[in-house]
Amino acid sequence: MELNLNKHISGQFNEELEQIRNDVLKMGGLVEQQLTNALNAVNKRDKDLAKQVLESDYLVNKMDVKIDEDCTRIIAKRQPAASDLRLVLAIIKTITDLERIGDEAKRIAKVALESFSNTQQEFLVSMDGMGRKALAMLNDVLDAFARMDVDAAFEVHKADKELDKEYEAIARQLMTYMMEDPRSIPKIMDVLWSIRSLERVGDRCQNISEYVIYFVKGKDVRHTSEADIKHNILN
Amino acid sequence: MELNLNKHISGQFNEELEQIRNDVLKMGGLVEQQLTNALNAVNKRDKDLAKQVLESDYLVNKMDVKIDEDCTRIIAKRQPAASDLRLVLAIIKTITDLERIGDEAKRIAKVALESFSNTQQEFLVSMDGMGRKALAMLNDVLDAFARMDVDAAFEVHKADKELDKEYEAIARQLMTYMMEDPRSIPKIMDVLWSIRSLERVGDRCQNISEYVIYFVKGKDVRHTSEADIKHNILN
Numbered sequence: 001m002e003l004n005l006n007k008h009i010s011g012q013f014n015e016e017l018e019q020i021r022n023d024v025l026k027m028g029g030l031v032e033q034q035l036t037n038a039l040n041a042v043n044k045r046d047k048d049l050a051k052q053v054l055e056s057d058y059l060v061n062k063m064d065v066k067i068d069e070d071c072t073r074i075i076a077k078r079q080p081a082a083s084d085l086r087l088v089l090a091i092i093k094t095i096t097d098l099e100r101i102g103d104e105a106k107r108i109a110k111v112a113l114e115s116f117s118n119t120q121q122e123f124l125v126s127m128d129g130m131g132r133k134a135l136a137m138l139n140d141v142l143d144a145f146a147r148m149d150v151d152a153a154f155e156v157h158k159a160d161k162e163l164d165k166e167y168e169a170i171a172r173q174l175m176t177y178m179m180e181d182p183r184s185i186p187k188i189m190d191v192l193w194s195i196r197s198l199e200r201v202g203d204r205c206q207n208i209s210e211y212v213i214y215f216v217k218g219k220d221v222r223h224t225s226e227a228d229i230k231h232n233i234l235n
Numbered sequence: 236m237e238l239n240l241n242k243h244i245s246g247q248f249n250e251e252l253e254q255i256r257n258d259v260l261k262m263g264g265l266v267e268q269q270l271t272n273a274l275n276a277v278n279k280r281d282k283d284l285a286k287q288v289l290e291s292d293y294l295v296n297k298m299d300v301k302i303d304e305d306c307t308r309i310i311a312k313r314q315p316a317a318s319d320l321r322l323v324l325a326i327i328k329t330i331t332d333l334e335r336i337g338d339e340a341k342r343i344a345k346v347a348l349e350s351f352s353n354t355q356q357e358f359l360v361s362m363d364g365m366g367r368k369a370l371a372m373l374n375d376v377l378d379a380f381a382r383m384d385v386d387a388a389f390e391v392h393k394a395d396k397e398l399d400k401e402y403e404a405i406a407r408q409l410m411t412y413m414m415e416d417p418r419s420i421p422k423i424m425d426v427l428w429s430i431r432s433l434e435r436v437g438d439r440c441q442n443i444s445e446y447v448i449y450f451v452k453g454k455d456v457r458h459t460s461e462a463d464i465k466h467n468i469l470n
Contacts, residue, residue, distance in 0.1 A: 061458040068455065072324060079314040089307060092324070093331070175424060179417040185410055220303065223296040 013078050017087065020070050021146075024091055024098075027063040028142040031098045034060065034105040035138065035201065039131040041112035042124050042194070053109035060102035067095050086218060090211040094145065097204040101138065104197040104204075111190045120187045123174060127195050130166050134198045137163065137205040144212050150234055153212035156205055158226060163202035170195050248313050252322065255305050256381075259326055259333075262298040263377040266333045269295065269340040270373065270436065274366040276347035277359050277429070288344035295337035302330050321453060325446040329380065332439040336373065339432040339439075346425045355422045358409060362430050365401050369433045372398065372440040379447050385469055388447035391440055393461060398437035405430050 034053055041050035071088050074080065080088055108131075116124060137159050144152035174192050178185050213221050213233065221229050269288055276285035306323050309315065315323055343366075351359060372394050379387035409427050413420050448456050448468065456464050 058458070065455050065458065072320065075310060075324075076316045076320055081311045085307065085311055089310075089327070092327070096328070096331075175420055178413065179420050182414040182417045185414050185420075189410060220300050223293070223300065 010078075016070075016074055016078070017084065020067060020074070020088075020091060023063065023067050023070070024094060025142060025146055027060065027067065027095060027098055028138075028145070030056075030060055030063065031102045031105070032135070032138055032142065034102050035108075035131075035135055038105040038108040038112070039128065039135070041109055042131075043128055045112065045116075045121070047113055050109040050112035053105055057102055057106050060099055064095050064099040068092060083215070083218070086215045090215040093211050094208050097207045101201050101204050104201050107197045108194045111194050114187070114190060116187060117184075119181075120184060120191070123177065123188060123191045124194075126170060126173070127191060127198065130163065130170060130195055130198050133159070133163050133166065134201040134205075137202055141205045141208045141212070144209060148212060148216055150213050150216045153209040154229065154234060156209040157213075157229070160202045160206040163199060167195055167199040245313075251305075251309055251313070252319065255302060255309070255323075255326060258298065258302050258305070259329060260377060260381055262295065262302065262330060262333055263373075263380070265291075265295055265298065266337045266340070267370070267373055267377065269337050270343075270366075270370055273340040273343040273347070274363065274370070276344055277366075278363055280347065280351075280356070282348055285344040285347035288340055292337055292341050295334055299330050299334040303327060318450070318453070321450045325450040328446050329443050332442045336436050336439050339436050342432045343429045346429050349422070349425060351422060352419075354416075355419060355426070358412065358423060358426045359429075361405060361408070362426060362433065365398065365405060365430055365433050368394075368398050368401065369436040369440075372437055376440045376443045376447070379444060383447060383451055385448050385451045388444040389464065389469060391444040392448075392464070395437045395441040398434060402430055402434040 034056060037049050038053045040046065041053060071092050074088055075085070078084075111124070137156050140152060140159070141156045143149075144156060171192060174188050174195075178188050207222075210221050213219065213229070217233050219233050221233060224233070269291060272284050273288045275281065276288060306327050309323055310320070313319070346359075372391050375387060375394070376391045378384075379391060406427060409423050409430075413423050442457075445455075445457050448454065448464070452468050454468050456468055459468070
């Protein structure tokens with residue numbers, strides 16, 4: 001989709017919108033890095049990397065507050081309408097989800113600070129595939145946001161179902177393991193919370209995909225079935 | 236705090252803002268009912284009540300979409316500034332959290348559809364106290380929102396810590412039980428997810444309390460410590 005920002009009489013307004021969009025992508029990149037580092041920290045038992053994730057979270061929060069303030073200022077000063085207003089509102093919601101993905105990265109990183117036996121470590125590794133899928137969703141949805149590409153956004157929307165399935169499968173596996181070795185329960189629970197965090201990351205990427213569709217199509221698809229989105233909104 | 240809505244030259248605008256605030260409270264009441272029913276369904280093994288929660292969720296979603304649209308229309312048409320704009324933005328965020336509390340109620344209701352042994356049922360009852368606390372937080376934050384009372388909002392903000400502590404205590408208890416009786420693990424996991432849901436309800440009530448403070452004080456306190464809020468923002 002062509003953003004066609006040139007239509008604004010005020011070049012200044014264009015610049016402001018561009019700036020905010022760039023900031024969202026910068027924030028998205030930072031959150032992506034946080035999640036990547038959290039997963040690597042778990043996978044490689046790298047406690048320093050885990051600590052780095054915990055210490056960098058404030059940067060994500062700072063961007064969240066800054067972009068939110070910028071959006072409020074733009075609404076008050078520029079009184080945007082139609083698609084400009086939708087863009088600003090979509091951004092306000094997007095950064096909330098990005099910030100929460102940052103929180104999930106923090107939760108995962110905390111697990112990397114614990115000690116695990118070798119067998120337990122195998123289970124941590126089992127979440128690696130799921131982590132990669134969640135990361136891919138985040139990457140794809142940021143990409144869809146950057147290009148305001150509804151079709152790409154819809155792909156992310158659909159991908160969430162796959163992630164949910166993988167979550168269910170691993171969760172079942174972990175429960176079986178807990179039943180076989182009850183002493184491992186507390187440690188395995190940490191792994192369970194982590195894959196739950198990844199499942200939530202998927203939900204939040206799906207949320208963001210909905211904001212992209214809202215911006216481009218002007219339709220709120222949050223409680224709409226995928227078939228409906230496909231047949232009645234995207235076409 | 237006096238809302239002082241009279242200051243608007245347009246009586247129509249006043250009415251629109253009042254209408255939206257009333258709708259938020261109506262949505263809040265509905266979500267409160269959903270959570271109450273979900274907890275009662277679990278407590279009394281009432282599957283019909285649980286089904287009712289699942290079937291009513293669409294009402295919450297509908298209100299979410301409607302209020303969101305109304306807010307967007309108000310911004311476009313009325314071009315609110317200062318505290319009016321803050322009110323509308325606070326509402327947009329509040330309804331997102333309310334809708335998600337509705338989702339948590341749905342998750343809890345699903346547990347009531349399962350069969351539990353008597354011993355397991357005891358654990359479900361153990362979450363009753365936590366459920367009541369979460370409900371009280373929801374009630375109090377809706378009340379704080381209705382009166383735009385920052386002090387009441389701050390009380391909810393602080394209450395979340397208590398709920399987190401209770402969550403930790405019950406989670407530890409449940410893990411001990413799982414270790415003692417590994418066959419119970421899958422069922423106990425359902426209880427664990429439910430108390431996690433309640434813990435999330437508390438987080439979301441805390442979010443809403445932050446929007447109330449944002450509206451009244453004009454300060455984003457989302458990533459601010461409680462000491463900071465108390466000394467630098469409320470006073």
